[in-house]
Amino acid sequence: MDRAKPKKAFRVKVHAHETHFRTAGGLHIQDITDEVNAAVADSGIKDGIACVYSPHTTCCVRVNEFESGFLEDFTTMLRKLVPSDTYYAHDDWDRRTENVCPEDMEIGNGHSHCMSMLLGSAGESIPVRDGELALGQWQRVLFLELDRERDRRWLVQVVGS
Amino acid sequence: MDRAKPKKAFRVKVHAHETHFRTAGGLHIQDITDEVNAAVADSGIKDGIACVYSPHTTCCVRVNEFESGFLEDFTTMLRKLVPSDTYYAHDDWDRRTENVCPEDMEIGNGHSHCMSMLLGSAGESIPVRDGELALGQWQRVLFLELDRERDRRWLVQVVGS
Amino acid sequence: MDRAKPKKAFRVKVHAHETHFRTAGGLHIQDITDEVNAAVADSGIKDGIACVYSPHTTCCVRVNEFESGFLEDFTTMLRKLVPSDTYYAHDDWDRRTENVCPEDMEIGNGHSHCMSMLLGSAGESIPVRDGELALGQWQRVLFLELDRERDRRWLVQVVGS
Numbered sequence: 317m318d319r320a321k322p323k324k325a326f327r328v329k330v331h332a333h334e335t336h337f338r339t340a341g342g343l344h345i346q347d348i349t350d351e352v353n354a355a356v357a358d359s360g361i362k363d364g365i366a367c368v369y370s371p372h373t374t375c376c377v378r379v380n381e382f383e384s385g386f387l388e389d390f391t392t393m394l395r396k397l398v399p400s401d402t403y404y405a406h407d408d409w410d411r412r413t414e415n416v417c418p419e420d421m422e423i424g425n426g427h428s429h430c431m432s433m434l435l436g437s438a439g440e441s442i443p444v445r446d447g448e449l450a451l452g453q454w455q456r457v458l459f460l461e462l463d464r465e466r467d468r469r470w471l472v473q474v475v476g477s
Numbered sequence: 478m479d480r481a482k483p484k485k486a487f488r489v490k491v492h493a494h495e496t497h498f499r500t501a502g503g504l505h506i507q508d509i510t511d512e513v514n515a516a517v518a519d520s521g522i523k524d525g526i527a528c529v530y531s532p533h534t535t536c537c538v539r540v541n542e543f544e545s546g547f548l549e550d551f552t553t554m555l556r557k558l559v560p561s562d563t564y565y566a567h568d569d570w571d572r573r574t575e576n577v578c579p580e581d582m583e584i585g586n587g588h589s590h591c592m593s594m595l596l597g598s599a600g601e602s603i604p605v606r607d608g609e610l611a612l613g614q615w616q617r618v619l620f621l622e623l624d625r626e627r628d629r630r631w632l633v634q635v636v637g638s
Numbered sequence: 639m640d641r642a643k644p645k646k647a648f649r650v651k652v653h654a655h656e657t658h659f660r661t662a663g664g665l666h667i668q669d670i671t672d673e674v675n676a677a678v679a680d681s682g683i684k685d686g687i688a689c690v691y692s693p694h695t696t697c698c699v700r701v702n703e704f705e706s707g708f709l710e711d712f713t714t715m716l717r718k719l720v721p722s723d724t725y726y727a728h729d730d731w732d733r734r735t736e737n738v739c740p741e742d743m744e745i746g747n748g749h750s751h752c753m754s755m756l757l758g759s760a761g762e763s764i765p766v767r768d769g770e771l772a773l774g775q776w777q778r779v780l781f782l783e784l785d786r787e788r789d790r791r792w793l794v795q796v797v798g799s
Contacts, residue, residue, distance in 0.1 A: 328488065328489035328637070328638050330524040330525055330637050330638050332524060332604065332606055365526065367526045367602045367603070367604055369602075369603065369604050369611070370613075371611060371612060371613030371614075371616060372613050372615075372616075373540075373541050373542045373613065373615045373616055397558065398554060404546070404547075404550045405545075405546030405547070405549045405550050406542075406544060406546040406547035406550050407546075408546060409544055409545070409546035409547075426546070426547065426550050429541060429542060429547045429550070429551070430547075430550055430551050430554050432541060433539055433541050433551050433596070434554070434555075434558075434595070434596065435597070436539075436596060436597025436598060437539070437540070437597055437598050437600075437601045437602070438540040438601060438603075438616070439601075439602060439603075441526075441602045471604050471611055473524075473525070473526055473604035473605070473606075473611070475525055475526050475636055475637055
């Protein structure tokens with residue numbers, strides 16, 4: 317009889333984690349892999365999917381190598397594709413409506429929104445196996461700040477068994 | 478004894494939703510947040526992951542701000558990165574095989590495919606918490622039409638408990 | 639009484655699949671749809687989410703049409719946006735640290751990393767319905783090699799019931 321103690325594999329587990337921090341701004345990229353893996357370990361979930369998510373419109377979570385040369389190459393490329401020193405209608409709107417903070421009205425973050433849409437989805441979904449993110453040898457989970465220095469947070473939602 | 482009525486947390490729920498609509502074409506971006514949240518509410522799932530998905534090769538689902546200035550900035554940038562007035566081998570193929578509708582053979586949508594691949598994944602995975610999408614203050618779920626005016630649909634698949 | 643034999647819908651299933659292969663290099667794109675669908679069928683999962691994932695930093699998994707004209711258009715566009723014949727600080731780092739294989743030190747793959755970050759997330763999450771990927775008519779699951787010819791693998795993680 318396994319009714320009193322159902323098999324672990326039949327139970328779905330959902331685990332929610334959230335980290336708050338302050339970014340450095342200026343296309344700063346932070347390695348959050350260890351914290352995400354710690355959240356996965358806390359969840360007790362052995363097999364499933366982890367959704368690592370940025371709830372901000374001018375940030376995103378990406379998986380790649382955390383190596384300073386590459387990060388420099390990448391930010392150079394991104395600034396070339398989406399220059400900040402051009403006109404953005406979004407910055408006019410922010411100034412007109414005044415519903416953003418004074419720093420944003422002055423500097424503008426229209427280019428940060430465009431960068432974020434170009435880079436793709438807000439988060440990354442990563443398989444969880446044997447209680448860990450199934451990352452490849454060089455893969456790290458990165459939080460990309462595409463805007464100025466700000467208070468930010470990222471979420472992990474793990475679903476599995 | 479909780480055997481007769483197992484704890485809700487142990488049951489996995491999977492909910493499937495689909496919306497059909499006609500897009501406006503010409504890089505039209507539509508805010509579908511309220512409908513996606515309604516589908517999440519219908520699911521009865523309190524905690525999990527929602528996968529909002531475009532089953533089309535020249536559309537995608539993205540999360541960002543729904544503000545007309547930004548949408549104008551973004552479409553201007555995208556048209557510059559992926560111009561429509563250049564040669565696309567895909568358009569030749571469509572014309573040669575004649576297995577697309579006459580409008581497509583005339584106008585061509587090679588650039589729409591390239592835009593869609595550049596923008597990234599077909600859908601967005603978003604954490605569900607307390608029965609709602611865990612969107613940030615400015616985040617909205619957007620359906621991007623990168624092709625002409627067409628009949629389209631988007632899916633939400635919610636998995637959790 | 640359904641206590642002794644709980645309803646199938648209440649059980650969560652998690653299925654892990656992995657395929658190893660050698661890519662052709664040179665922005666080679668491979669259609670892996672049939673193998674991914676076979677893995678979904680093997681899982682016995684009827685409704686859920688499939689996360690198809692590349693554990694490599696210079697590859698990604700994308701969903702789009704598998705048509706040679708389009709693939710030619712796309713790789714032409716990508717090479718223009720992220721040229722390989724320019725300086726990449728990452729290549730210097732690889733050469734300096736000597737912790738990559740000789741081919742990488744000679745050719746360099748800084749541009750491959752940049753392409754991969756630009757294209758977005760490492761994988762794609764796709765709804766599973768009636769035991770199959772809920773792909774649209776023209777959608778195929780594609781594995782993109784952005785680097786030279788290499789040994790690679792892709793993962794599928796299916797969660798559902």
